Amino acid sequence: MNVPSPGSPEGGSPWLTLRTGALSFRVDRRVPLVALMTLLATLAVMVVNIGVGEYPIAPLDVVKTALRIGEYNKDYDFIVNTLRLPRMLVAVGVGLALGISGAIMQGLTRNPLASPDIMGISAGAGLSAVALIVIFKDVPASVIPFAAFAGAGIIALLIYLVAWRKGDSPIRMVLIGIGLAAVAGAGTSFMITFGDVHDVQRAMVWLTGSVYARSWDELHALLPWLIVFVPGAVLMARHLNALSLGEEVAMSLGSKVPAQRGLLILVSVALAGASVAAAGTIGFIGLMAPHIARKLVGVQHEGLLLISGVIGGFILVAADLVGRTLFAPIELPAGLVVAFIGAPFFVYLLILNNRR
Amino acid sequence: MIETHHLKLSYDSIPVIDALDVCIPAGKITALVGPNGCGKSTLLRGLSRLLKPRGGLVLLNGKDIHTIPTRELAKRLGILPQGPVAPEGLTVRELVAQGRYPHQSWLKQWQAEDEAAVNRALDITGMTALAERPVDALSGGQRQRAWIAMTLAQETEIILLDEPTTFLDLSHQIEVLHLLERLNRDEGRTIVMVVHDLNHATRHAHHIIALRDGKIAAQGSPGQVVTRALLEDVFRVQADILRDPRLGVPICVPYALATQNAEGIKGYDSRG
Numbered sequence: 001m002n003v004p005s006p007g008s009p010e011g012g013s014p015w016l017t018l019r020t021g022a023l024s025f026r027v028d029r030r031v032p033l034v035a036l037m038t039l040l041a042t043l044a045v046m047v048v049n050i051g052v053g054e055y056p057i058a059p060l061d062v063v064k065t066a067l068r069i070g071e072y073n074k075d076y077d078f079i080v081n082t083l084r085l086p087r088m089l090v091a092v093g094v095g096l097a098l099g100i101s102g103a104i105m106q107g108l109t110r111n112p113l114a115s116p117d118i119m120g121i122s123a124g125a126g127l128s129a130v131a132l133i134v135i136f137k138d139v140p141a142s143v144i145p146f147a148a149f150a151g152a153g154i155i156a157l158l159i160y161l162v163a164w165r166k167g168d169s170p171i172r173m174v175l176i177g178i179g180l181a182a183v184a185g186a187g188t189s190f191m192i193t194f195g196d197v198h199d200v201q202r203a204m205v206w207l208t209g210s211v212y213a214r215s216w217d218e219l220h221a222l223l224p225w226l227i228v229f230v231p232g233a234v235l236m237a238r239h240l241n242a243l244s245l246g247e248e249v250a251m252s253l254g255s256k257v258p259a260q261r262g263l264l265i266l267v268s269v270a271l272a273g274a275s276v277a278a279a280g281t282i283g284f285i286g287l288m289a290p291h292i293a294r295k296l297v298g299v300q301h302e303g304l305l306l307i308s309g310v311i312g313g314f315i316l317v318a319a320d321l322v323g324r325t326l327f328a329p330i331e332l333p334a335g336l337v338v339a340f341i342g343a344p345f346f347v348y349l350l351i352l353n354n355r356r
Numbered sequence: 357m358i359e360t361h362h363l364k365l366s367y368d369s370i371p372v373i374d375a376l377d378v379c380i381p382a383g384k385i386t387a388l389v390g391p392n393g394c395g396k397s398t399l400l401r402g403l404s405r406l407l408k409p410r411g412g413l414v415l416l417n418g419k420d421i422h423t424i425p426t427r428e429l430a431k432r433l434g435i436l437p438q439g440p441v442a443p444e445g446l447t448v449r450e451l452v453a454q455g456r457y458p459h460q461s462w463l464k465q466w467q468a469e470d471e472a473a474v475n476r477a478l479d480i481t482g483m484t485a486l487a488e489r490p491v492d493a494l495s496g497g498q499r500q501r502a503w504i505a506m507t508l509a510q511e512t513e514i515i516l517l518d519e520p521t522t523f524l525d526l527s528h529q530i531e532v533l534h535l536l537e538r539l540n541r542d543e544g545r546t547i548v549m550v551v552h553d554l555n556h557a558t559r560h561a562h563h564i565i566a567l568r569d570g571k572i573a574a575q576g577s578p579g580q581v582v583t584r585a586l587l588e589d590v591f592r593v594q595a596d597i598l599r600d601p602r603l604g605v606p607i608c609v610p611y612a613l614a615t616q617n618a619e620g621i622k623g624y625d626s627r628g
Contacts, residue, residue, distance in 0.1 A: 022464070034561070112444070237461070238465060245451075252435040254427040300446075
């Protein structure tokens with residue numbers, strides 16, 4: 001993937017630099033505009049998504065009702081603010097978490113095929129979330145992310161121990177990840193087969209990945225994880241840049257490699273786990289979003305992480321919209337819609353990788 | 357100045373270097389030479405902390421490098437490993453900017469002096485015109501110059517390079533070696549490089565350290581080190597020693613394998 005450099009005139013810098021006395025920061029010149037456009041696009045799709053359904057609502061009314069400004073129809077309040085808005089916010093949050101998580105993994109492993117779903121980390125999170133629900137019954141939504149985090153962490157540790165050796169091919173890491181994902185997926189199916197009907201219904205979501213019927217509860221369970229780990233990821237961007245040059249170069253630049261890599265893995269796994277807890281295992285967003293973001297803003301992580309996140313949010317909201325409208329009134333799970341685009345994209349990346 | 361005292365280095369518990377005392381002079385270009393597997397790259401990694409010693413000390417101006425904080429060391433000593441690979445799409449300017457990493461902090465990520473150092477490094481290496489190009493789209497020589505520019509932007513007094521000319525064709529080799537000479541002459545940087553081609557060492561280094569089986573076989577100026585006896589002893593080849601017509605330094609032209617111990621010879625022209 002050749003990222004064309006921005007048109008920079010003689011002596012001009014491709015960076016936007018902010019400098020005050022005690023503070024200085026730089027970011028790729030393309031970031032602000034791309035951020036604005038992707039955010040607006042995401043908001044627009046959200047509004048459309050909230051508007052469509054059995055009970056259609058005009059976009060302007062959606063905005064008025066969601067923000068509770070001006071003259072808004074009280075009948076819409078329940079549909080927008082209780083049913084459809086939290087689902088959209090969960091979708092954006094989940095997509096954001098997956099996009100950032102994938103961007104961190106691809107940067108750290110220097111592997112364009114890395115992402116939480118392909119490496120089995122999402123499946124591990126799904127298995128432990130299902131196990132928690134089936135074994136302990138009525139667990140509150142806020143506890144599930146912790147179980148998902150633990151499951152994701154175990155798989156990440158296995159990958160690290162088994163497949164993260166210097167000189168190992170990207171494909172090898174992916175194959176091991178796919179193997180682990182299959183094992184975790186089988187475990188999830190097993191749990192669902194033997195669990196009782198009520199729990200199984202709640203657990204089914206982890207097989208497909210969907211934001212169907214998500215409420216404020218799920219959003220409240222997801223939000224603290226985003227508030228802690230999204231800024232955490234952005235603050236680590238500088239270190240991720242160094243690590244993405246390879247372990248030895250990072251060391252020679254003065255990076256405390258084991259500590260910084262460990263922290264970044266933790267952030268990435270936490271975001272993946274929290275997303276799975278909220279919406280089940282949704283594949284390919286963590287894989288695709290960073291690739292799209294790199295085309296738009298280059299490979300420096302200061303801008304790349306956030307843009308990957310916003311694009312991840314956009315993909316999931318758009319996929320949910322397609323899933324809801326394509327065969328309405330039958331709903332396709334968003335995870336299925338994403339896989340429809342994501343799986344061919346993955347094959348394309350594999351072919352690209354093999355050519356090199 | 358870098359010195360080692362009884363330095364022991366090993367890979368996966370296989371000892372490579374045992375009790376080595378070596379002194380790298382400041383302000384000079386030093387070349388580490390020797391046959392494949394002699395431990396020259398291992399020594400370079402040991403000097404830079406990429407490899408933790410099993411025993412002994414590496415001293416930078418009299419101070420054990422393992423007691424110097426990581427970031428402090430990275431401001432004084434830079435190392436370019438062999439054949440580094442940049443992430444796809446990373447531009448030359450972005451790569452060179454990474455050299456500022458040890459100088460940055462959470463709040464001060466891009467000071468005016470960071471920008472100045474990057475521009476200077478691009479200028480010295482002749483990469484300014486290519487600054488916005490992706491590193492993976494450059495030729496081998498340009499790519500190596502981009503990486504050297506990154507190490508340069510780190511503004512360290514000492515630069516270590518592991519086989520900086522490997523995989524480059526002749527003109528690109530000369531391009532990189534002349535750049536290193538300029539850095540030493542005009543900027544006063546101490547340069548230590550592992551080189552495979554002995555004639556590169558004699559022509560471009562002030563000081564040569566020849567290693568064999570993890571021990572120093574000879575060290576000194578090119579004239580002192582490169583002798584028929586050493587070539588037979590260390591490289592296991594018989595060679596004529598000529599004088600470089602321009603520089604007067606010795607250049608060697610191997611014509612046969614050394615007679616004794618003919619098996620176990622690794623090719624003079626292969627890498628490692």
